[in-house]
Amino acid sequence: MNDPRNAPCTLEVALGERSYPIHIGPGLLGDPRWLAPHLAGRQVMVVTNETVAPLYLERLRQGLAADLEVRELVLPDGETTKTLASVERIWDALLAAGFNRRCTLIALGGGVIGDMVGFAAACYQRGVAFVQVPTTLLAQVDSSVGGKTGVNHPRGKNMIGAFWQPRAVLVDTDTLATLPPRELSAGLAEVIKYGLIRDAGFLAWLEAEMEALRGLDAFAVAQAIERSCALKAEIVAEDETEQGVRALLNLGHTFGHAIEAHQGYGNWLHGEAVGAGMLMAAELSCRLGWLGAEEVARIREIIEAAGLPLTAPADMGVDDFLAIMRLDKKNLDSRLRLILLRTLGEACIHDATPTETLIDLLENFPRR
Amino acid sequence: MNDPRNAPCTLEVALGERSYPIHIGPGLLGDPRWLAPHLAGRQVMVVTNETVAPLYLERLRQGLAADLEVRELVLPDGETTKTLASVERIWDALLAAGFNRRCTLIALGGGVIGDMVGFAAACYQRGVAFVQVPTTLLAQVDSSVGGKTGVNHPRGKNMIGAFWQPRAVLVDTDTLATLPPRELSAGLAEVIKYGLIRDAGFLAWLEAEMEALRGLDAFAVAQAIERSCALKAEIVAEDETEQGVRALLNLGHTFGHAIEAHQGYGNWLHGEAVGAGMLMAAELSCRLGWLGAEEVARIREIIEAAGLPLTAPADMGVDDFLAIMRLDKKNLDSRLRLILLRTLGEACIHDATPTETLIDLLENFPRR
Structure with a gap:
């Protein structure tokens, strides 16, 4: 394995023309080199939640070039918000901003944000680009990778969704510093699973x-x-x-x-x-x-x-x-x-x- | 061209492993030979609208084998019903019936039904099988072929949707007998377009x-x-x-x-x-x-x-x-x-x- 104290490590999810990189390391968020290559056009919408926004939204902003048309949408936090109604809020915001097929969504947050933003990207104008910027261990090791997107239904978890691959996954390991211990343990469950x-x-x-x-x-x-x-x-x-x-x-x-x-x-x-x-x-x-x-x-x-x-x-x-x-x-x-x-x-x-x-x-x- | 007075004609949409046939001819609806090969499993949900149901639902039923678990959902008619709320009704019905990933949706109706059912299939449990049975000229020549699915948003037509290919398209030309002249003309617009x-x-x-x-x-x-x-x-x-x-x-x-x-x-x-x-x-x-x-x-x-x-x-x-x-x-x-x-x-x-x-x-x- 790379020594992450020195340089970020990059893995690839090999899916032919839908292949994409996973960059893992400290300090990725505010560094424009990591996001820029994965934006489809000039229109960018960052979607995050009320917990993550005060911690990392400003840092992510610094990683986006000044000539982009950037919008931000801050949703409530929590698994109970992983609903079609939340995804509709994303679609409404995209349409209100006049965003077209060449826009890019950025999911800044845990698994709930990643799943919802991915699903919003999958179905907006029949599919637009998105980038995963997971900020919880669970999202970093599992839900941000592999293109499973979706929302819960009162009758079952993740019942509505799509397979839609991100353009890239940026795992900034610095974000774990603010993760509550209970969330860290939850992420470790998925890590243990791989073993x-x-x-x-x-x-x-x-x-x-x-x-x-x-x-x-x-x-x-x-x-x-x-x-x-x-x-x-x-x-x-x-x-x-x-x-x-x-x-x-x-x-x-x-x-x-x-x-x-x-x-x-x-x-x-x-x-x-x-x-x-x-x-x-x-x-x-x-x-x-x-x-x-x-x-x-x-x-x-x-x-x-x-x-x-x-x-x-x-x-x-x-x-x-x-x-x-x-x-x-x-x-x-x-x-x-x-x-x-x-x-x-x-x-x-x-x-x-x-x-x-x-x-x-x-x-x-x-x-x- | 085939002489359709004799036998149905079959075309293919060549999309690699997502390829599928378009069968065109009279009398396809009630004939089990045309639907059976395209059903993914035993669970089948026919979705149609209040105009088409009294005309053709019974005939379609005759084309489905007796050992299938068949459910039916009849939605209101019209372009104004082409909304996410209608698609949610389809998802609710699928979940209420306990339908799994190996179910098949059948879209019986015009372009609105086809687009909505296709979108419902695209996102139910991240994608299930569906068959298009278009009953308007417009749907037969255009919207049922090619996998564009979706719904309207107050800010724009077809803004929410997915590319999701059907398993087959069954064009029963007998259904045009009940099509209002205004709808026939509307279908001819797309026919002229190809020329x-x-x-x-x-x-x-x-x-x-x-x-x-x-x-x-x-x-x-x-x-x-x-x-x-x-x-x-x-x-x-x-x-x-x-x-x-x-x-x-x-x-x-x-x-x-x-x-x-x-x-x-x-x-x-x-x-x-x-x-x-x-x-x-x-x-x-x-x-x-x-x-x-x-x-x-x-x-x-x-x-x-x-x-x-x-x-x-x-x-x-x-x-x-x-x-x-x-x-x-x-x-x-x-x-x-x-x-x-x-x-x-x-x-x-x-x-x-x-x-x-x-x-x-x-x-x-x-x-x-």
């Missing part, structure tokens, strides 16, 4: 470095982001629209989405729900005879070490889980599809879990 | 056959649809996302969209506005020295023979046109781009029309 599904060596490295990561050690954090992005870029390049291997990135997400939906979006952070969900997937993989008790214990320990929950919500019964999980996007023709672990570092798509095994897991998984 | 932009021989054929077409002569109508679809398929295959040649299909549309937007969607039919708009584009091409007066006269005559308006709305001033045209999707970085005619059968994209020439046209074009 679990595809890279046992990375998982072992994470076990060793978890304290450094939670302490925001710059070198450890940059390495974790780079490795996560590299794994994500590999998977997306193999399977852009989730016909196969990309579904593995959803380890823990089917259980996690059910928790998020049941508890009301935003009460559990996405990463927290994924953390508990990965442990549920691990326990189920153990019941199917794939993981040993010792491996499940390792998974429990690293999830705990990352500061993530090890329990499901106390008020969530078996039927609550099943009802929401049956609506999951991965399901095909009414079979429940789950991402499970064959072993540490190897995930699989499984649509033949016996219902009684699943119910047994859901009944016995600890609540709090 | 004007790309096929002078087809234009001459249309001049000769216009009476037969307006009288719904089955052979003439089928030939006109086939030739129009073949020309459209060629152009779309060359330029799926309108980076170049596909823009030529917008002949008359920049003026036409301005008329539609100013008059309120639905008061002028889209094809009527395009008819007047093509004449405006022809007059402007004449002012630029490309068309002679005799060629403009031929265009005026065929537009009139098709039963289309030759005048702009009396209450639309020069500024009304300019204000709306400046928001057109084809414009890039604030230059007005127009599709004009170099000669009969050859269109071009032009972004250097002197403003005074355009204003002179807009001042002098007849109103009523």
Whole structure:
């Protein structure tokens, strides 16, 4: 890996003519060299939220040349705002500004901003350019890469959306300095996920470095982001629209989405729900005879070490889980599809879990 | 050309792995052979409107196998319903039915239904299959082919949408029997457009056959649809996302969209506005020295023979046109781009029309 203390590292998401770079390093935000090559024309709209705007909007502005026509839109913060109504606000602002097909949207914020701005770009005049500038660990390692965009629907998470790739992803690692610890832990859930599904060596490295990561050690954090992005870029390049291997990135997400939906979006952070969900997937993989008790214990320990929950919500019964999980996007023709672990570092798509095994897991998984 | 009195004709839109057939002929609707190969799975939702449902929904139902899970959604009719709110109704219905990624939407109706259902399919769970079953001439020759989907915004037509290709287009020519004459004329505007932009021989054929077409002569109508679809398929295959040649299909549309937007969607039919708009584009091409007066006269005559308006709305001033045209999707970085005619059968994209020439046209074009 590059030493991020010296120079930014650049990875590529290889998607033919839709390929794009991920730049990772400190100090990218205010430096015009990183944004300029990815703007489609002179019209630029920066979309961010009320939490991020006071922290980083001015710095981003400094990274935009003076001759651009720049507009800014500041939306409310939080998963509950990830709605079609918010995306309509972006479209209204673009049309009010008279922006054309050659405009560029910049998503400055976490996963919610990135998903909404990407979806707004996908559908504005049938598709315009956008750049991801993720400011949370979760967005930096996962949601900003790979072109999944969209919004929630009262009946399910990310039910409305599009595959639409950004022109570039700029990960300014300096932005993590202002991230609340709870959000940092949520991001670490997705980092752990990459180790679990595809890279046992990375998982072992994470076990060793978890304290450094939670302490925001710059070198450890940059390495974790780079490795996560590299794994994500590999998977997306193999399977852009989730016909196969990309579904593995959803380890823990089917259980996690059910928790998020049941508890009301935003009460559990996405990463927290994924953390508990990965442990549920691990326990189920153990019941199917794939993981040993010792491996499940390792998974429990690293999830705990990352500061993530090890329990499901106390008020969530078996039927609550099943009802929401049956609506999951991965399901095909009414079979429940789950991402499970064959072993540490190897995930699989499984649509033949016996219902009684699943119910047994859901009944016995600890609540709090 | 095939003789459509014998067997349906099939054309292909050649887009690599997104290629699909256009089947054209009588009696396709109730015949299961045409729909079945294009369904992604067992879940099927037919979306139509209140005008078309009593005429053709039952016939379409007969074309769907008994073991499918079929839902139906009947929306109100008209261009004013081409809104995001209508598309949300489709998404709500899909989610209420628990439909997954392997579902198929069927658009049964005219251009409004086709555009909305296509957009709903493009964004439901980030993209599901859909089939176009156009029942108006305009949808059969133009809007159902090529994957342009979307809805109107109060500030502009088709401003929100996506490129999303159908799995197939089924043109049952029997459905034209119930089409009001005004709608038939509107469809003929797009048919004439193909002759004007790309096929002078087809234009001459249309001049000769216009009476037969307006009288719904089955052979003439089928030939006109086939030739129009073949020309459209060629152009779309060359330029799926309108980076170049596909823009030529917008002949008359920049003026036409301005008329539609100013008059309120639905008061002028889209094809009527395009008819007047093509004449405006022809007059402007004449002012630029490309068309002679005799060629403009031929265009005026065929537009009139098709039963289309030759005048702009009396209450639309020069500024009304300019204000709306400046928001057109084809414009890039604030230059007005127009599709004009170099000669009969050859269109071009032009972004250097002197403003005074355009204003002179807009001042002098007849109103009523």
